Amino acid sequence: MTVLTADGVATPVAAPPAPSNALLVVQNLTKHYGPVVAVQDVSFYCLPGEVHALIGENGAGKSTIAKMLAGAVVPTSGSVTAGGIALVSGRIKDARLAGVSCAFQELALVPDWTVAENLALPDGAALRGFSQRKSIHAATALLAGLELDHIDARALVSSLSLADRQFVEIARAITGAPKALILDEASSALGPPGVEWLFRRIRELTALGTSVIYVSHRLSELAVIADRGTVLRDGRVAGEFSRGNWSEDQLISMMAGREASKAFPSSPPLPVSSKPDVLRIENLVAEGLNGISILIKPGEILGVGGLQGHGQRELLRALFGATPASASKWMLGGRPVRRLTPVKAVRLGAGYVPEDRKVEGLALELGVGENLLAPWLKPFQRGGRPRLASEKTWISGVIASLSIRTRGPLENAGALSGGNQQKIVFGRWTDRSRTLILLHDPTRGIDVRAKQELYKAIIELSRQGVGVLWFSTEVEELVNICHRVVVLYEGKIADELEGDRLTAEAVVGAAVGVASPGVSQREIS
Structure with a gap:
């Protein structure tokens, strides 16, 4: 592992043991999906009241780690403890009972439910003894307390803008005063005022002793909000950094394993x-x-x-x-x-890259090649492998020119990282x-x-x-x-x-x- 020292020099060191007061401890966390190694031997810890950043390129393993910490994915090996309680069940409910909650990058909201119903969902009583009136009253009070009173608790989530859906996802994660809060690209759909709102909420939580794990590609935000951080590359820990001893060029080089190229x-x-x-x-x-x-x-x-x-x-x-x-x-x-x-x-x-790639841009259950070809396929037209074969040169050219990390045109788009999915939505319009x-x-x-x-x-x-x-x-x-x-x-x-x-x-x-x-x-x- 590499650490940026106080003078900004990257120095190889052994991973230090977690201090006794660490709230969240991750040790040798590993996740395999068949032959694919998504995360390998990742270790870090988070102290009470600390913001710990997780950064890395698309496909580096950040979201997979966030899902394991939140109980949504079972690790292949390794351990996660929160306040001394082991979290390995792969159940979000167990993680929340242990005080760990997550605002997911791919929003985990039910589109056809109201904001109030989505905010009530983590309580586990959404289908037993559920009261619309009480849920709307509670949600309205929660949103007002979080400075989100412009969002109607009675509105369907599907009717909200992407930014407001992100606000609701964050609000749901905050409910119940978590001991550890995971924010996976929580600022990605937010403009500057939204980011300022998010940072106010983070500071309120850390002042109460909550640990926050902040996953973001926006390196400029780390200088404002992160106390320490872990850099990931290809599913492994590439290094660590702490407040005041890093530059964006250094982090980019550590993330990519090469010299930074940041200029427009x-x-x-x-x-x-x-x-x-x-x-x-x-x-x-x-x-x-x-x-x-x-x-x-x-x-x-x-x-x-x-x-x-x-x-x-x-x-x-x-x-x-x-x-x-x-x-x-x-x-x-x-x-x-x-x-x-x-x-x-x-x-x-004309071509269009929409706001929400998951909802408007992709058919996640279809392959990379089929998604690239989607605008050019007509009803009842020959598709599948024959069409992929006839368009093989173009598909391969798009994948190569945009460096889409995929095992091939037949791999499901839903298996790719968010950045590679976005390249597909953009790439379908190139050379057309x-x-x-x-x-x-x-x-x-x-x-x-x-x-x-x-x-x-x-x-x-x-x-x-x-x-x-x-x-x-x-x-x-x-x-x-x-x-x-x-x-x-x-x-x-x-x-x-x-x-x-x-x-x-x-x-x-x-x-x-x-x-x-x-x-x-x-x-x-």
Whole structure:
């Protein structure tokens, strides 16, 4: 194992024994799935009132460890103790009784139940003596106490935004005052205000002596919230670090086993093209949108900024035909649009990477190859192995170009890590004669290397003349890669930024309704 010492030097050392006051102790934890070794001999501990980070690239074993700690997965070998109680049963209820709860990366909510019913579920009495009235009253009080009173306890979870579903998942994990709380990518769907909310809750819990295990790809958050951390690589412990003695480059190198490469790639200059505008839309009106006008030229990367909930999701879905919308003028690839559906959008050259890859982007029980081909398969058309064989070259090219870690096109998409699943949702649109690609926060919840690979793929689309409309919750992505950025506020374009005006400060200011000097939305001529 490697440890970053006080002067930032990576030094090999033997894993130290857990101190007597450790609340959570993990020793030689191992998990095999048949011949696949997901986690191998992982050991670490967490002290009362401490935030311990677990970091690593996609597929490094972080979520598998979180599930073993939470009782959702039985270890192959090794031990986990919480307050001296052994946790090896593979039952979430037993872990919660021992004081360990988890907010899972792949949200463990029941979509067709209300928020109140989901929050009552951990009590184990959801089907016996359950009272809707009491559950709504208790859930409303809980949400208000957690500063989440904008969420209606009576609403179906399926009707909530992804960010609000993440809030409910976290709220459910917090109920019952856990001794140890596991947060697996709990900030991945949250914008800056949501992350601040999460950090307030963490500080409240650690002040009471709760141990928090914080799993995240957002390294910038660790400097704010983590006391110590364990770095994973290929299912093993690659090193440890503690507050104040690390840099992002050092952690990335430890995670990847190579020198860090963190800089954003440069977008190519916009070419002078005789082709028609990729997208020209005036006065777009839809649910949550009020008079949006957008112009995207061939090869242009247009960013969409703003706090979540101000129309970004509605904009992308409307432009892909997933929700009803109308406009005084609507041209896609030089062709007029009157009534758009997703099937027609694909036919006209559009592609879409949705917000929630699990719900909207993938069929998890199908293979990698079938998921890549999904937009190109028609009802009653030949599929399965014959179609995979005919598309073998393209499928292999996508897997190689995006470094998708899979055992092959027949492996179920549900068996892959979140980052590799996201690459599939993105990769299905590459080399498919696209005109416009719509991206909803495509780097959410993926590691640094996967982000770099997606950045390069987006840049390559731009070089090919594909227009890109990219909403991101990470402002630095918009500022460093996009040619222009429009910022939405209350369903309207609050500002349009380019050139010297395209700064992180300007994007954030427009997102909260404060226009920067010289604001003027480009006229659509």
